[in-house]
Every structure is written in C-alpha cells, then in structure tokens.
Amino acid sequence: MISRARQDLDARTRPGPGFKGLTVLLAPALAIVLVLFGGGLALGVMQAMGYLPGAGLGRLGFQHFAQVLTDPDFATSFALTFYVAGVSTAIAAGLSILAALGLASLRSRWVHFIFQIPLTVPHLVVAVAMLFLLAPAGLLSRGAVALGLIAGPADFPLLINDNWGIGIILVYVWKEIPFITLMILAVLRNSGRELLDVGRTLKAGPWQRFRHITLPIIFPALAAASLIVFAFTFGAFEVPYLLGRTYPMTLPVWAYKHYSDIDLLARPEGIAAGIVIALVVATAVVLAQMLTRAARKKGMVL
C-alpha cells in the first residue's frame, strides 16, 4: 500500500505534458484510429444497411441486421462462438496464472525464451500444425497405432472438426498462454515480494497468500489480457474455418461465408454479421470494465 501511495504522489508532482502537448502527442495514433478504423466501421455500417450501388441495391435500413439476428442459425452460431472464445480464454487464463507463478521464481533465460516462441507463430500455422497432429489420420493417431495403443485410426478420439471445438480451443490455448503469462509476469516481477513476506510473517498459508495478496496484484493485468484474448478469439476466422465443423459455424466464419457468397445480395448480411461481432466485443469490454470497477469498490480486488 505504501508503494502505491508513493506512486500516486509521484504522478501528481511530475509535470504533465499539458492538454495541448497531449493532443499533439496523441494526434498521429488518434488519426489512424479515427480515419482507418472509424472510417472502415462507418463504411461497413453503411454497406450493412444496404448501401451497395454497384449491385443494384438502394434501400437503406436495418433489414440486413434483422435478417442476421432472426436467422435460425444466428443463436447457434453465437452460442458456439461464445463457448469457444469463453472456454479458450478461461483455460488459457487459468494455466497462465500457474505458469506465471512458476516463471516468476525461475531465473532461467532459456525457459523464458522458449515460452515466448508461441507468440511469434501465426494462428494459421498453429491451426494447420494441429490438423496434421490431431486429425484421425494425423501424426499422434498413427503413432498410437504403430505403438499398438489403439487398433486403428478410427479409435483415435475426434479432436478436429469435432462437435466441441476441441481443436480450435487447443490452438487458442497454446497461442494465448504466453501472452497472458507475460502480462501477469510483468506485474508479478515488480511487486508483491515484500507483501508475500509480510503475509508469511502473519502466518498466512500458501492459498491465503495467493488469494489475498497475489491474485489482487495480478488481477488487473489478468483481466485486461483475458479480455483481449476473448475479443480476439471471438472475432477470429481462420482457426474455426479450418478446424471447426462445416455446420454449425462460428460467427466470423458465417460472416465470411456470406461476404464471399457469389450472390452479391448476401454481402450486406455478411457485413452486418461482422458488425454484430464488433458490437459483442465492445459490449464485453464495457461489461468487464464495469465488473472490475464494481469489484474494486467492494474491495474484492486492488
């Protein structure tokens, strides 16, 4: 607590850049966000509302959003996407806490280096690798047959294009653990040691120390990282496209299918689905912020 109070004091006494300076500093980043992202979003909304002069569509309105939302497949696709993103994030976050705790006390540079490798590998590559590894005729299955563990490829559990999105979740978990871990680790490295010692002197057990000292310290970083992962997995296309079932499909795959449909009239629906994805992600961010704030007020976390 002392260190935090000092930080606040520092922040207040340090001369800030001032409003004008701040505007200048932020202008390039803001311009990119507003023009490229905001402009793209605005164009997307327009097209989703039926603005497609080249294809002979003229009437503006919310009919395409209505079509997307009332499509009998929408609820299934939404649930599937939510399930995949939620479960991937939860598993990755849980394992990341363990990994961060382990790495925090470990001084080996090599372990840290190896741990960062997944960050550099594109999702698409991981997805194809999983396909080769886990498919019914994949490497693991063949290995198991060769070792006599199973009678044939048919006995190998279904992990790709399966009903539960196991293949997709595995890819995301593998990819996102290092990301969340590094976010937590950055916080863990810079604080908490003295507090843990204090906890020890007060005879707090390992679980108590974790629950009342470590978790509150890492919580903001953990929540932020998890939110990024959730938002990404909710909107990502390539992994569920390769490793998911043909039907039902996740929302991003659905949006792609409509957008790339040879029938140009299906395109506004694809964009509308994309905007629904953006809205869901935005809602998730706002909701998570509110929850964190509420929890803070109740004193549940730092």
Added chain:
Amino acid sequence: MITYAAIPKSVLMMMVSIAVLTLAMGEAVADERSWEEIVSAARGQTVDWFMWGGSPAVNAYVNGYVAEQLKTRYAITLRQAPVKDIAEVVGKLVIEKQAGKERDGGVDLMWINGENFRTCKKNGLLYGPFADRLPNQKLVNRENPSVSNDFGEPVEGLESPWGSAQVVMIYDTARVSQPPRTIGALLEWIKAHPGRFAYPAPPDFTGSVFVRHIFYHVSGDAQRWQGPFDQAAFDRAAAETYRVLKELAPYLWRQGQTYPESPVRLNTLFADGEVDFSVSYHQAEASRNIIDGLFPDTVRTFVFDEGTIANTHFVAIPFNAADKAGAMVAANFLLSPEAQLTKADPDVWGDFPAIDPTRLPAEWQTRFRQQARGIATLSDAQLQAHQLPEPPSQILIQLEKGWQEHVLKGR
C-alpha cells in the same frame, strides 16, 4: 435539375466536357490499337494474374514456364497472385467499381468461369470484348458450345479460353478393385461401406459439381437443363437431390456431421486412407499427384457410364486493370500451340487444350497426338465419350444454396 441551377453554367459545361473527354479517351486508346501496338505497349508491364492457387502443378506451370516465356518473348513480368476462391477477387472488383476506381486496378488478369464470370458480366466488371483481338483466337473452335457459352452464359469475347477440364473419380486399385461405374452404383457402394466416402461441402467448386452429378442422376437426363429454365421441374429434381443426399449423409465420412472444406483436404483424406475415393474436377490431377508423391502409383481414375461434367475455363481482364496490354499479350500467349502443348503434358499439368489441334499445321497435330499421358489419366477418347455439360449457373447457385439449407442444416 434544381440543384444544377445553383452551379454556374460555364462550370457545368466544363465539367461535362471533361467527363466526355475522359470517357472518349479511355475508350479510344483501348479499342483502336493494332496487335503490334498492343505488344509494344505491353513491353515492361507487370501483369498481376489472380487465380485459384490450390494446385501445385498449375502454380508451377504459371510461375515457371509461362512467366519465363513472357519475360523472354515480350519483356512482360508475370506475377501470380494465388487466391482460395476467385470470388474474393470478384468481390474486390465490385468494391472498386462502387468506389469509382476506373483505372490502375491491381488485378490485370483473372482465371475465371461459370458463376463468377456471370457476376462479372452482370456488373460490368470486365474489360472488352478483347478475345477476338488475340491472333491465337483463330485456333479456338468457337462453334463448340462450351467455348461460346460459359455455364449457359454467352461469352461474347469478354473472356478468352485457356483450357478445359472434366470431372473424374479417383480410387486406389490396392483398396478398391472394382469401382462403381454408375452414380447409382456409387450411392449403393457408399451405403455398403459406411464412413469411406466424402465430398467437399458446397459452395466449394468440387463439392458443388459432385452435387450436380447427383442432380443429373435423379432427374434422369443432363441435356434437358440446357434449354429454357423450368423452375417447377427444377424444384422437383432439386428436392429429390436433397432427399438422396440427406439419406446418404449418415453413411459418409464422419456420418456427414462435417465435410472436407476443399478438394485439397479431400485428397489428403484419400491419401491418408480415411476415405476410399476422391473427386477431382480435373482429369489429370491424380496422375499429377502420383508424380508429386502424394498418391501411391496404384491410384487410377474412372468416369461414370452416364458421363461426368466437363467445362471450359477462361481468363478475363478486369475493367480497371492497370496493364491491359500486358494482360492481352499474356492471354494470347496462353493460347499458343507451345503453351497449350506444355500445359497438356502430364508432367506439367495435363490440362485439356483450349485450342482445336486440327487447326494447327500437321507437325503440331502430331505432337499433340503423340503426347504421353499420366499413368492414372484416361484417354481423350474415353473422356470425351463421357462428357456432360454444366447446367446454367442459376441452377448451380440454387443447388448450392439448397444443399446448405436442406442437406447441411437438415431443414
């Protein structure tokens, strides 16, 4: 007209004349040049050719032989832009049309046919007609209905033929000694061997053509769909198609719960022994895959006794292509006897020629006749005796949509 009144008359006149002038210039430059002028304008241009990139053989032919020849003969740089589905590029062109990007587009040449051609033509996305201006076009038999019509859509010189292909079934003689010779027999085989057959999910090109074979099978006659479209007859035949395929689904790979997303994946399943057949919209692909070591050399192909669907594939130039001259020279070179003969070589690609070899000098005719065939490729005579036409693309689109609705989602 009220809004125009606010603009001074002189400004309005200027705007109109500029617009007329630009329009006239754009048209005139393209249409009046002789072939020699086009060839010299093409020198030094870089042609960006967007095409389906799923076949290593095609990619090697384009990036190897074609690119080298265009460089040495015409000083044209060819850049292949592989895409998963040319429909993506068509979508991009629609956007560029909307945005008013009338020139300097990034796509110079497209490998295209069928429904994508129809979309392009309907939306004015193509440059031309240009095909008649290519000197090698005289080698093409334009009387052939599959050359003058692309999936029932009149070509009208907006695309230039490149080759043709026919659907074949692929099997491994080491696993299946007697393949089913008719579609009816295949359906029975699938039911007798649960889990050993799969087809890619439409709207994938290969999956879609497989469904059309079932459609032809249940409607009894492929030719009747070539004439004027009869919605009531189509609906009856389509409903029967979906019924047959729905009934078949539990006997497919993974009980039809999921489908391979592409023919590439289907070939992998076939090579891995998960299924016993693969489907290819190319008569020589199996031979090619044997050469590449993807398939064992016991793999062979067959066509159904009632025939399999064949089509012609084309190249087209987008309305806003930056290097139209280069694209036309490239399209012309693709039709040359050398390029067509190399393309037909089973070690290269094994594609059917788009030109009619009988229009060539005797020496070239012999070379075409004597060309070796891949070990798994059927003879031209066998293939040509079993060719069915593609239906008009509205049938194709409705079948793709209907398949997703009824077979995939089970409604």
